[in-house]
Amino acid sequence: MQPHKAEKNRIKNRLPQWEYLAFIAAVLLTFVLCVSVGTVRLPWSDVIHYFTDLLFGTDYEYAVSSAPQIMTVRVPRVICVALSGMSLALCGCAMQGLLKNPLAEGSTLGVSSGAALGAIIAIAFDIHVPFLSLAGPTVMAMLFAFGSIMLILFLAYRLDYSLSTNTIVLLGVIYSLFVSSIIMFITTFSSEKIRSITYWTMGSLQGSSYTEALILFTVLAVCASVILSKSEELNAFAIGEDNARSIGIDVRKTRLTILISVSALIGTCVSIGGSIGFVRLVVPHMTRMIVGPNHRRLLPATLFSGAVFLMLMDLIARVILKPRELPIGAVTSLIGAVLFVFIFAGTRRTHR
Amino acid sequence: MSLLELKNISVSYGDITVLKEVSLELESGDWLMVIGPNGAGKSTLISAIGGAAPYTGDILIGDQERTSMRSRDIARRIGTLNQSHSVGYSFSVRELVSLGRYPYRKGLIGGKDEDNERMVEEAINDVGLGAMADRSLLTLSGGELQRAFIAQLFAQDPNVLMLDEPTNNLDLVFQKEIFDLLREWVSRKDRAILSVVHDLGLARTYGSKALLLDKGTVAAYGCMDEVFSDAVINSAYGLDIRRWMSSLYSRWTD
Structure with missing residues (x-):
């Protein structure tokens, strides 16, 4: 009878509404921490004055004289990291609810592999995009992400009109494997590019610009509003598709809407930051343990925790072996895997 | 007026007919x-x-053809209790039951509505789960879980179960x-x-x-x-x- 009690308390102790203030504070604190720490350590006063300078045009005597130059590099990068963390975690959370499967995540759809293929083609064949301040791989990754989801949904429709979960997951996984083998082919035949291809696959937000931050922000704003407006529907899907249908949800339409939003968001993230694993899997789990499974609170909370988590991972990637920088994808997977085992063990204990 | 009428309903999967002209x-x-x-x-x-x-034939709900109705409107008339429930996440009884009010909610937020909340509490009490409204579904026994799902149906308040x-x-x-x-x-x-x-x-x-x-x-x-x-x-x-x-x-x- 012990687990019953524990479970009951856990639900009663869910955080009240002020949790959002706490989350925002955590995001801001992490942000300031992440822009101040790095190869060169900036004092907090410099960081804060950099922003007041930007906003009010004051002129401040920096303790570290190169602070403004460092900040122009660091700030857009950390913003991109935060936005990527938000997007990836939100996608994972939506997929785990939609497919009623705690192991689902954005890449279950095959979109991230598709995006990776696009980027790798661009790197291997030196494709550049004229008139755009974005790199070739980024643009190609976006195009391929979009093409991938179209292809997968088209096939899913042809094979199974009801768009069942199994069909989509199966197609996504098979598509990912198919694409990985193409990536291997390309990599084999472009040996001189192997270094940059490998580096890209590991994921990095090094050198992100304000343009990329703006793109990410726009896509996130649109897709997140769509996904958040489907909170109640996601609750029903998380309980069961039959149940969702019984209470009057248009199952097919809702699923399609959420899948397209998730794909757009994942595609954009992968094209800007490469494939960053585990955020989409682990962060929703951790957040669910704190705020419970109700998507009305879980989805917004995941946005914040995703931002904090990825900013911290990026910080570790930057400083742990400085001045050498590790790919963020490697750090998230390393730490994420260990965390995941702990979380999994923890939930097993309370649920049995 | 009949609440539900079926005219010659047939269901086939490929060549296999599982249901033939049921009225x-x-x-x-x-x-x-x-x-x-x-x-x-x-x-x-x-x-x-x-x-x-997928079926062929006519299903009339109230006096409307099923295919011409929005899924929310169907849910206000008919609620279904499925054969098995495998709950994955630890939603509370109240969260499950309040989903029954989904077809009546308006707009994007519209969660806090006194009428809806009253129906939810009533349904929970009707099935005798009043003391367990905040319990996680994962901790319920088979019978309690079934009653929780029935409470959701009661909250949904359809004409036909x-x-x-x-x-x-x-x-x-x-x-x-x-x-x-x-x-x-x-x-x-x-x-x-x-x-x-x-x-x-x-x-x-x-x-x-x-x-x-x-x-x-x-x-x-x-x-x-x-x-x-x-x-x-x-x-x-x-x-x-x-x-x-x-x-x-x-x-x-x-």
Whole structure:
């Protein structure tokens, strides 16, 4: 009878509404921490004055004289990291609810592999995009992400009109494997590019610009509003598709809407930051343990925790072996895997 | 006016016909028991009405054609209790039951509505889970979980309940509780139940009409006395059902 009690308390102790203030504070604190720490350590006063300078045009005597130059590099990068963390975690959370499967995540759809293929083609064949301040791989990754989801949904429709979960997951996984083998082919035949291809696959937000931050922000704003407006529907899907249908949800339409939003968001993230694993899997789990499974609170909370988590991972990637920088994808997977085992063990204990 | 009417409903998957030209009608106060051996098409019938299986024929809900209705409007008229529940995440009883109000909510936020909240609390109390409203679904017993899902249906407040094996895997006391609960529910105005029940004793006791399916076709349909005759039942099941059932209880001592 012990687990019953524990479970009951856990639900009663869910955080009240002020949790959002706490989350925002955590995001801001992490942000300031992440822009101040790095190869060169900036004092907090410099960081804060950099922003007041930007906003009010004051002129401040920096303790570290190169602070403004460092900040122009660091700030857009950390913003991109935060936005990527938000997007990836939100996608994972939506997929785990939609497919009623705690192991689902954005890449279950095959979109991230598709995006990776696009980027790798661009790197291997030196494709550049004229008139755009974005790199070739980024643009190609976006195009391929979009093409991938179209292809997968088209096939899913042809094979199974009801768009069942199994069909989509199966197609996504098979598509990912198919694409990985193409990536291997390309990599084999472009040996001189192997270094940059490998580096890209590991994921990095090094050198992100304000343009990329703006793109990410726009896509996130649109897709997140769509996904958040489907909170109640996601609750029903998380309980069961039959149940969702019984209470009057248009199952097919809702699923399609959420899948397209998730794909757009994942595609954009992968094209800007490469494939960053585990955020989409682990962060929703951790957040669910704190705020419970109700998507009305879980989805917004995941946005914040995703931002904090990825900013911290990026910080570790930057400083742990400085001045050498590790790919963020490697750090998230390393730490994420260990965390995941702990979380999994923890939930097993309370649920049995 | 009938609450639900089916005209020549057929369901096929490829070349296999699972349900062939089933017609039936539910009026206020009816409790239709759908019976028949395994594989007769009972669950398929519920899936077709609920929109989970492709069908041919006409389904009239109220007096509207099903295909012309929005899924929310259908949900206000018909609620379905599925055969099995495997809950994955630790939602609370109240969260589950409040989903029953989904077809009535308006706009994007619209969660806090006193009417909706009152219906949810009432439904939870009606099934006797008042003290467990904040409990996680993962900690409930099979019977409690089934009652939580029934509470969601009560909160949904449809005209017709469709129940697929509502007391499967539940002990006899729970069976009686749930059937009594449903009898009380259907006794109110403009309500009817369509349920698949394996236990023919329960079906005979609580039902007001019966539909006997055999290999996808209607073997008998009508009032209880017509369907529950030895000749009709035995030919569908291929067994002298009444003799067997009474032999089950004949060894009891007082």
